Amino acid sequence: MSQSIDRKSVVLIHGWGGSAQSVWNANGWFDLLRNSGFDPVGIDLPGHGDALRSHDPAQYADLASEVMAQLPNDQALLGIGYSLGCKILLEIEARQPGRFTALVLGGLGGNVFAPEALGTVVAQCLEEGIPEDSPPVAKMLARYGVSAGNDPLAIAACLRREPNPVLTPERLQAVECPVLLVSGDADTVAYPVDLLADSITHSSVEILTGIDHLHLPENKDFMAAALRFLAAS
Template structure:
């Protein structure tokens, strides 16, 4: 029975992203041992408010897979920030991964939208300032993507100050094309055609064994719950 590590996106958690949708049950039914990870600042993990604490998000991923699968490489599925974290992990220790699904990332890996990230941070800070002043934040002046991220951050159980610190982390930089080429295991990029990171074809082409699955009529936050994502990922991991 192979092991699969699941890594959620920014503002999510193992329980809300993977368990609530039934995806973990589908993997288990397909004979997979699921390794769940809550990234620092999310879910049941500690939630520091210092951006420097988030310099290496891969630590919790490696802690989990080294504890539960110390002798064998694992398959891995990541969404958004989780996919970016898995990329960092696979570049650092490619021998630990046998197959990787990267969902909710695409052109943003190759062409980072630093201005967009700044607008999201400014939106989060506006909400934090409103909380401190005990007033309602004004989201009307934000662009659509920043507003969506801010609303996602306000889900029950989230610490918006921790999530803002994650966005301001010092290691949120670009990937070099040559770095991507060191990830030699099979890689599947899954992205919705309504996702702001679409398309994913060029990213997939940077891997020696990469392919892309484009989901029709699916936006960013809907990706990990889309039936097309389930089907493509389960088939790729041979869990059907």
């Protein structure tokens, strides 16, 4: 008689400008998790991937609630996030402590408490085309969002939303589950991670040498660290 296997669900949430397909599936995360005994559940952020694509910034006023409505009903969820997806996972756990039993957060550090500084510039690039004199980082982010197959006006509207999630060290005290923070030391967006790590009660940190923000999801060391952490949770 075959024995049923209890496969834990792992919710994967991408960052701004990506999608579940471009960030997770295309980089092999879904296959990796399935082969390791987990059940991956990729969720597209509003305005991204296969989610509803509105051009109205008001439709992005509460990203976390939109994601919460799509979470599996499992009692013991695991989560992996990248960039903005990390903030969404932390927001959900802060609202509902214990919703996750462990979180792996890639590409988030001190920037968790900072506004999205280039949001307006990147949104203009997406709406009007990329001017030659745009900051190189803004050009890179605009091209990244389009290359993932997203609607430029929808992801621009997401950037123009009222700031959310808004996390503070005080709110993060509600996060009960263990959290692994993974960042590359060449990640000028997220590094260093100390301020975030110090704000989470049960946090650990893994720093990857020579990895920048956009190349983190494809990094094999990130994948290995995530699997080790989830398997021990």
